[in-house]
Amino acid sequence: MFTESVVLGEVLKQALEATGLRQVEHKAELGGTRVLFDGLAAGELDAYVEYTGTLREEIFSGEDVATDRMLADALAERGILMSAPLGFNNPYAIAVLRETAQRLNLERVSDLREHPELRVGLSNEFLQRGDGWPALRAAYRLPQRAVEGMDHNLAYLRLRAGEVDLIDAYATDAELSRDDMVVLEDDLAHFPRYDSVVLFREATADAEPRLAAAIDSLVGKISTQRMAAMNAEVKFDGKTEAEVAAEFLADELGVSRSTPLPKQTVAAAIARRTWQHLGLVLGSLLPAITVAIPLGIVAAKSPAIGQVILAAVGIVQTIPSLALLALLMTAAIRLEIKTLGEWSPAALGALFLYSLLPIVRNTAAGFSGIAPQLRESAEALGLSPAYRLRRIELPLAAPMILAGVKTAAVMNIGFAALGALIGAGGYGQPIMTGIRLNNIGIILQGAIPAAVLAIVVQLGFELAEKRLVAPALRQAA
Structure with a gap:
């Protein structure tokens, strides 16, 4: 559950509405990957935005889905279709405060080997993922033992409060646009690509052709910089996810709403x-x-x-x-x-x-x-x-x-x-x-x-x- 997923959900919802569909419901903030994927497979959801790296490491862990074609075939066996990438790659990253990076001369993840005293604060999901902390620690031979799990939304607060020294982050996190943050280079290329794609039910696409058309209109349209900017607009500028999505669709697809965004007191x-x-x-x-x-x-x-x-x-x-x-x-x-x-x-x-x-x-x-x-x-x-x-x-x-x-x-x-x-x-x-x-x-x-x-x-x-x-x-x- 993070801002980006809510923004992308709104983009998808409004893109569908632009095709003339009116009964489109956005179920926001439903939790983690497994909740969403199981909901899609069970027919409780019709579509949602996912990441290829997450699919490989979480849903199809241990299976041979090295290419996007193989991944799409594995999904098709479950009655799920996968779009082409939306345009941005959002891998995991390791972030520290700029002051910490300068003081300890940290530029790459491998530099952390020399500092076993650093306190690590990681999202609960990252602690358990196939490409998460256990695999990262093994790949880089990291010595840190003071590792604590936390909600990702609280990680930056605790980092700036001095309670932890490094955290896991997403490449498009709004907080990374601030000057006090530094992302360490993944010099061993440990993290796979996390291309954003839309997963949607084949049965729904067959019943409603406008679903696939709306999804195709988004392919290749969202750059990493634009996604990070949209996240920042919600996080720091006080805009709603629906407002940010509407602006994106107007800028990139020339889609303007015929009705104003719904407001609720x-x-x-x-x-x-x-x-x-x-x-x-x-x-x-x-x-x-x-x-x-x-x-x-x-x-x-x-x-x-x-x-x-x-x-x-x-x-x-x-x-x-x-x-x-x-x-x-x-x-x-x-x-x-x-x-x-x-x-x-x-x-x-x-x-x-x-x-x-x-x-x-x-x-x-x-x-x-x-x-x-x-x-x-x-x-x-x-x-x-x-x-x-x-x-x-x-x-x-x-x-x-x-x-x-x-x-x-x-x-x-x-x-x-x-x-x-x-x-x-x-x-x-x-x-x-x-x-x-x-x-x-x-x-x-x-x-x-x-x-x-x-x-x-x-x-x-x-x-x-x-x-x-x-x-x-x-x-x-």
Whole structure:
């Protein structure tokens, strides 16, 4: 997820609209290569811009796709077509501050061998890629051991703050146009070419011929300098990706829009994201309540089974949220279930699983805390198990159960922000965009409403407790 991908998505969208297509949706900031490629292969996306080096190192790693023709043939086997290059090559690079380069006389990547003390800050993806840090370190015999992973959008901030000494970069990064940065020469030619191309579904191209025509109109039109300039216009000049794309199409293709670019007020955007966020929270919390309360009751009434239930939901809670989201996306793709877009089943599934532990645990605790003499009295009166559960045990356990549901709801409001990585919408979208553009104002458009929503939900549960739980039980709880 970086500015260039959003700009290129807008260029492609507006090029398609210029052919007369009107139902064109740009799903921006969906995450990494695998998310996009799997979405394309599954038919959830029709086209996106990719890089040949990424395809070779990530998607077809270990396969013989040395030439673009071989790469295109491998893609065609999956029902995916590849355009000719758009014009610019965007390989990885290693960057340092100019002051560091001058002080240590750094010009080439091989010069880093003499400075094992340098602290390395790398994007998380670069740490794992086939052409990333492990391969680079082996090729150049680099001695650095202080290596830290981070989001690429934060790397330049940490570099300038003096927290790291060198980072990985993209050749068209807007930040590299500034005078305080130096790109070290890849003197061993380690990084392959990363020619930008458009991948698109063969089935979509057959159904809509204008797709291939619009893509062909972009071939060879975007130079490395123009791409870097467009990135800088968004990053530093405050232009939107849509505005920059429109200017490019007007300059290079003579395409002018017949209608103005759509504008949306901050209030309207927050209202739309609130609806999306509530959909994620409620769509996961309500099923979790339905499942977790019965599990909690079973856990309380059967201690042996209860240990297994609590251990299972506890283990789920320890899985990192991004890892759980990735696992569920993989499962959904195999089952041919939609994974991208608003209210994604993968996002809802992850939030559902995270909701289970607090509700199950509190339900079990609430039932276990019921005084034994109350149960004995109910049994002595000959009340049926169903009646005892409905009229005695559930009311007595209600304060604890509500507390568990409240905890799950507030947690979900925070976790739901990660849904933005797969286009699920919500408050995570402006947060991701703000991080990408280093814009605190945009980040706050997601962070503040999320905090307000959490407070409102907490107050709502407190009001619900007053209405649903007897005063004596509230005091006891």
